[in-house]
Amino acid sequence: RNGVTQKPGGTFIADDGVHGYKMSAGKFWIEILALATRRDVVVDGQSATFIDTGVPHVVLPVGDIATAPVNELGYRLSRVSEQFPQGANINFIELDDHLSKVRTFERGVDAETLACGTGATACAIYLTESKGRSWPIDLNFPGGILTIDYSEHRYWLSGPVELVFEGRFHGNRL
Template sequence: MSEVRMRVGAMLSQQPFRFVKAQAAGNDFVIFDNRDGRIRPDWRAFVRWVCDRHYGIGADGVILIENSSVADFRYVHLNSDGSPAGMCGNGSRCALRFVHEELGFAPLLRFEIGGRIYRGSVSGDEVTVEFPDRPHVEPPPAVQGSDWRPLASVFVGVPHLVLVVEDLDGMDVAAIGRELRHHPSFPEGTNVDFLSVLDRETLAVRTYERGVEAETLACGTGALASAAAAWKAGLVASVVRVRFRGGELRVDFSREVARLSGPAHLVFRGEFQLPRLPEGWDGSPR
């Protein structure tokens, strides 16, 4: 280990990291107030340890709240493998809950991520994010399965491949999602959504998330992408409920902007110092 890394590791071990755990429909995140810039987004090993459900705190991703010169705050989202995400629907709603309840921000907010400005609001249990543009829906790549068919490729700040299935509960989301996640039509990989239409106002969805590399209990951009694909295909109305295993979200295309709404809650607060990790685990920031 270099002298610089040793000095950084010693400094970090002496100062506790304070965090808040949050969840939206079971999609869970560890949030840090990073307005002092202490945590760097390229600390991939740090993020992996925080998200590890055995050695760390456990989460689908890490959220950094930072200062912004163009909005109320800058939102940085890091997947559980340490990779950055251009947007996260449920993560952004948890971030809104955090800055409102923990930092005292107003209930109507603007935030930036990936060079774009989003609007959000907190009202009781409900947290809503307005996307500046409606999802970009395109024909899917030429893929086909025995018990699913591709519906659309959708971009909502991050890419999604939306599939229509008959038996959603019986789908092997992990195996199929892992295979399609690296399809050559998506140079940077894609999230994969498995969709079943329940009626004109209700969808059931399961999502394999890129960067988490597993199915999550819910996915906000997956809800938006699935609803957009189904709406464009004429399968559902412009306002639709999207049911995940972790809970229900609502997507609204009835206005000029797309809106994603649902509950988002802070679960607990805590602090930690970087531990002595098991042999073979590089837990130092890099």
């Protein structure tokens, strides 16, 4: 939009390291630096999966995403505990053969968010490793459909992009 880049691919630096990006077939893809550490856990008496995608996540299957207690249960489960020493984002997932639905409670926000890239990656890893799904994986979040792919030993995220805020920075300190 603002002519930041015209290149079909490259890298940028974020808090967690150097990420790749690429543009192909009219889509923008960003690399997720996932560690993909995975273990089965029991949370609140339910089977779930812990996946560290660079950010700790719990993937918790639910029967009906619309009635899942995202804020109440998400808040309680996201806290630092013996099981999750850094806390964890909680991803509630309603399984579907074609387009699973996800709602995420993020620990730093302390609320449900419209979408979460590292959470989408955790859910995609869960679906491929636990449910035998094939890459790429499409997931339906309240903020839109996110696609996660795995190629060249890297996780790639694509989804809707829209401007939600503009601002100006005055000064020379960041």
